[in-house]
Amino acid sequence: MPPSSKSADGLARTAMLATTIRRKNIKKGLAFSVMIVGSTGLGKSTFINTLCESPVFPKKDCGSPEKAALEKTVAITPVTVEMEEDGIKLSLTIVDTPGFGDNINNEGNFLDILHYIERQYDDILAEESRIKRNPKFYDNRVHALLYFIAPTGHSLRELDIEFMRRLGARANIIPVIAKADSMNPTELAAFKRRVMEDIAYYKIPIYNFPYDDEEDDDETIEENNELRALLPFSVVGSEDEVVLNGRRMRCRQYPWGLVEVDNSRHCDFSKLRYMLLSSHLQDLKEITHDFLYEQYRTEKLSKEGEDEDDELVDEDDRTEHRRQQELAGAEVAAQ
Ligand SMILES: Nc1nc2c(ncn2[C@@H]2O[C@H](COP(=O)(O)OP(=O)(O)OP(=O)(O)O)[C@@H](O)[C@H]2O)c(=O)[nH]1
Ligand SMILES: [Mg+2]
Numbered sequence: 001m002p003p004s005s006k007s008a009d010g011l012a013r014t015a016m017l018a019t020t021i022r023r024k025n026i027k028k029g030l031a032f033s034v035m036i037v038g039s040t041g042l043g044k045s046t047f048i049n050t051l052c053e054s055p056v057f058p059k060k061d062c063g064s065p066e067k068a069a070l071e072k073t074v075a076i077t078p079v080t081v082e083m084e085e086d087g088i089k090l091s092l093t094i095v096d097t098p099g100f101g102d103n104i105n106n107e108g109n110f111l112d113i114l115h116y117i118e119r120q121y122d123d124i125l126a127e128e129s130r131i132k133r134n135p136k137f138y139d140n141r142v143h144a145l146l147y148f149i150a151p152t153g154h155s156l157r158e159l160d161i162e163f164m165r166r167l168g169a170r171a172n173i174i175p176v177i178a179k180a181d182s183m184n185p186t187e188l189a190a191f192k193r194r195v196m197e198d199i200a201y202y203k204i205p206i207y208n209f210p211y212d213d214e215e216d217d218d219e220t221i222e223e224n225n226e227l228r229a230l231l232p233f234s235v236v237g238s239e240d241e242v243v244l245n246g247r248r249m250r251c252r253q254y255p256w257g258l259v260e261v262d263n264s265r266h267c268d269f270s271k272l273r274y275m276l277l278s279s280h281l282q283d284l285k286e287i288t289h290d291f292l293y294e295q296y297r298t299e300k301l302s303k304e305g306e307d308e309d310d311e312l313v314d315e316d317d318r319t320e321h322r323r324q325q326e327l328a329g330a331e332v333a334a335q
Helices: 003-028 044-052 107-128 158-167 185-201 218-230 269-279 281-334
Strands: 030-038 077-085 088-096 144-149 173-177 241-244 247-254 257-260
Touching: 030 044, 030 107, 030 281, 044 077, 044 088, 044 144, 044 269, 107 158, 107 281, 144 158, 158 173, 173 185, 173 269, 218 269, 269 281
Parallel strands: 030 088, 030 144, 144 173
Antiparallel strands: 077 088, 241 247, 247 257
């Protein structure tokens, strides 16, 4: 068989295999996990309900609809929602976290969140080391961390900088401006600019839609550049709907007008949702596995190696010490 036809045959087989895997994935569904972090009361739980288009965190009934409100989140809460995006089944795990910033020292909140993320990496590490794999094992690694920034109009707070710098090595951080309806378009544009200046100045590692000039096609590069220019995404959350001119829309209703959640002139919610659950889902998963998890694994295994070396040194020291004692004892006995 000539080499060219052999390689064509091989290529056809690879393509067939890829199609079969894709079909299986479509049937089985994709698993994706997003964590939501930020100060208390910034609308994190409301955002989750808006993203999932269902009351994942139902309102607390306080007697009348006006008084109904979401309860304050008090513990790290992962919830899995089955949904369908572009005809593909998605098993979406959303991890809600208690808002921080109430305490003078937020170290506890930081560590709880960091430990949650690292625990999922540890689970994978343990599973990878098993001789017999557990077929029911569920990979719960966090693929994207949406960090909610308070709409102060100034710039990043100490707390935001500290958190994103510390967690950036463990998760794909996507910065988000919460309650964007509290700023007008000029204020919002200026705030976005200042936040990005801070991110660059403090060298905060965020997910900035990376691409490869040589490998990626023009369309991907253009799309990534457009999304990069939107950072940090401005969001508005609401589960309330109104019907206007026969069109049903989710919005926040004020005496002076409506803020539409899905209107890209009002906020970036729909673009964020599309990139998260559709266009960049696979990229976020790959970076989590190939880079963030790999980095954690290397650090953890080399640390364990160092600890073992230390133990060996300690053991050597103890043996030497015992030998010296025995020698001294023998000398005394001989005298
Ligand atoms: N103006 C405005 N208010 C919002 C928005 N999203 C949520 N809210 C309101 O903000 C309040 C707090 O919302 P939650 O979703 O409970 O906030 P949270 O971040 O989960 O709060 P914690 O669980 O305490 O951390 C509620 O009254 C929401 O209706 C928004 O986009 N704009
Ligand atoms: Mg909450």
